[in-house]
Amino acid sequence: MSKPLAAYDHIATSEVELKDVSVRLTSDAAVAVSAAVLEGGENDERIASPAPALSRAKFVYGILLFLLASGFGMIGIGAYWVHGTVGVCGTKLEASATFSVKSSGSSRSLKGIQCPGYDWTSQRTPSTAGAYKIDTSLPLTPRFGSAVTPVGLETTIKTVGGTIGYALNGAAIYANSDMAHNNALEAEGASFDMCGGHNSPTFPVGIKTNPLFPGQYHYHTMPGVLNPTSYSSTVAAANPEYCEGVKAWYQANKTGHSPLVGFLFDGVPIYGPRGSQGTVPTDLDQCGGHADDGLGFYHYHFRTIYPYSVECLKACPAGPNPGLKASAKASGCDTTGQTQYDYSSLATFSFTFGSGSDRHPANYGRSATVLVFGLVIFLTSAAALAHLKGRLPSSLCVSLFARLGVKSGSSGNRVVEVEMA
Ligand SMILES: [Zn+2]
Ligand SMILES: [Zn+2]
Numbered sequence: 001m002s003k004p005l006a007a008y009d010h011i012a013t014s015e016v017e018l019k020d021v022s023v024r025l026t027s028d029a030a031v032a033v034s035a036a037v038l039e040g041g042e043n044d045e046r047i048a049s050p051a052p053a054l055s056r057a058k059f060v061y062g063i064l065l066f067l068l069a070s071g072f073g074m075i076g077i078g079a080y081w082v083h084g085t086v087g088v089c090g091t092k093l094e095a096s097a098t099f100s101v102k103s104s105g106s107s108r109s110l111k112g113i114q115c116p117g118y119d120w121t122s123q124r125t126p127s128t129a130g131a132y133k134i135d136t137s138l139p140l141t142p143r144f145g146s147a148v149t150p151v152g153l154e155t156t157i158k159t160v161g162g163t164i165g166y167a168l169n170g171a172a173i174y175a176n177s178d179m180a181h182n183n184a185l186e187a188e189g190a191s192f193d194m195c196g197g198h199n200s201p202t203f204p205v206g207i208k209t210n211p212l213f214p215g216q217y218h219y220h221t222m223p224g225v226l227n228p229t230s231y232s233s234t235v236a237a238a239n240p241e242y243c244e245g246v247k248a249w250y251q252a253n254k255t256g257h258s259p260l261v262g263f264l265f266d267g268v269p270i271y272g273p274r275g276s277q278g279t280v281p282t283d284l285d286q287c288g289g290h291a292d293d294g295l296g297f298y299h300y301h302f303r304t305i306y307p308y309s310v311e312c313l314k315a316c317p318a319g320p321n322p323g324l325k326a327s328a329k330a331s332g333c334d335t336t337g338q339t340q341y342d343y344s345s346l347a348t349f350s351f352t353f354g355s356g357s358d359r360h361p362a363n364y365g366r367s368a369t370v371l372v373f374g375l376v377i378f379l380t381s382a383a384a385l386a387h388l389k390g391r392l393p394s395s396l397c398v399s400l401f402a403r404l405g406v407k408s409g410s411s412g413n414r415v416v417e418v419e420m421a
Contacts, residue, residue: 003113019399062384069377089115089129089217099134101263101351107137107318108267108349110166116197116217117169117354118243123193123217127201130215134170140268140347142298142315143337148287149266149406152311154234155176164313169353171197172218173262173270176309184220185228185308196225219257221309222273222302226251229304257294259345261302266315269346270300280304287312296340395421 099112114132123129150157151164153176161184165173178184191198200216221228224246249261249272258272268289275281276294281301283290288310289300300310316333 007311015277027182041382042381060382065384066378069352069374069381087131088215089120089131091119091121099168099351099353101168101349103140103347103349104137106140108140108263109135109137109399110170110263111135112353114166114170114172114216116171116195117246118195120193120195120197120199120217123198124191125201127198127199129199129217132216134166138263138265138318139315141265141339141343143333144298144315144340145333145337148312148314149317150312151175151287152309153181153183153307154311156285163216163265164310165262165270165397167219167223167246168260168351169223171223172216173223173309174218174220175265176220176307176311178220183307188220189227192226193232194226195246196221196223196228222249222304228273228302258301264300264310264313266313267318268298268300268313268315270302270310273302273304285314287314289314291341296345297343 065195098115099110099117102109102111112134114134115129119131146257151159159175159177159181160180161175161177161179163172164175167173175185178187180187188198197219200218201214224243225302249259255278256274257276257278258274261270261271261272273280275290280303281293283292283303284303288303288307289298291298295298298314298315302309318336383409
């Protein structure tokens with residue numbers, strides 16, 4: 001059934017040194033190679049097992065493996081870049097968020113590291129909290145347009161979740177929905193830590209609509225509280241040891257208005273659940289805010305009942321915001337947005353969270369491991385691909401793929417026989 005491969009007739013019939021043999025295989029279909037080592041020109045006695053079939057399918061497989069390995073390699077490089085340059089949030093109780101909010105000109109600048117400032121390791125996503133730098137600004141005096149910007153669950157359009165603002169410790173405030181527009185508390189609450197936060201996925205998802213940062217620590221509901229519905233009756237749900245840095249937000253004076261928690265992208269401040277009477281306000285509008293509550297300006301509240309956070313941004317959001325669909329931006333903001341409230345009491349607002357000490361060690365070890373892992377797979381499959389294209393030395397090819405048996409102590413010339421199936 002076998003016939004000699006024409007180009008290798010001399011191999012089949014001649015005695016040659018193995019190192020002189022150059023077996024170059026093409027991607028032609030259904031080529032089977034069997035090789036044998038004969039010692040000293042003896043009879044045609046095969047001592048090697050038949051080599052595996054080398055077909056177009058295997059060639060394609062090699063290419064796919066190569067592409068897959070390339071992907072791993074790039075992921076490794078990406079992970080190295082992300083974690084190597086930014087680092088991982090501290091995990092000690094006294095971890096610093098090193099975050100500051102200051103006013104300058106017509107904007108409020110937010111600078112620092114996006115870390116919660118406490119031990120985040122009780123959250124249950126497989127991600128680590130990436131210590132992302134933040135240097136952005138929000139409107140100092142919010143302008144209100146003719147329409148609102150939907151960001152929440154109860155919207156006619158499908159909002160895509162993601163960042164809608166920042167808490168005063170630098171951690172991101174996400175919308176109350178996840179990226180699939182599900183109720184985030186229901187869909188993701190199981191992975192929240194004792195402070196109501198958790199990390200976004202390790203690898204970027206939704207890059208087109210909402211570029212999440214891998215491992216970005218964030219809140220969907222009231223920061224500092226595991227279960228926002230328990231807030232109104234007790235503060236016991238939150239663990240002060242975990243939430244050391246933000247306990248002031250939930251240990252509010254029950255006779256007064258909840259303290260400031262952060263700012264959303266329209267520059268409007270957001271507070272804890274209690275109004276000026278120390279009770280949950282009943283006059284919140286469709287966005288989750290109100291103006292007539294002793295503060296003198298429009299503001300939002302986190303809520304102890306569904307939908308737990310804001311449903312829309314009442315004022316004009318600053319710039320293109322990653323947490324919002326461009327098409328969802330409120331109309332009228334560019335032309336008719338007006339300042340309506342006096343935010344001067346917050347104009348000189350300055351807030352610094354954390355001691356500023358460095359608690360964000362770069363995760364070089366893990367990212368380097370991923371990088372090396374990717375490179376090894378990449379190089380291995382590249383070698384396999386090179387072999388399939390006949391790029392490697394024949395001796396290596398034969399030993400790797402023809403599984404040529406070599407007897408110990410063999411000497412003299414060897415004959416390599418190549419057959420076609
Ligand atoms: Zn989340
Ligand atoms: Zn209020």
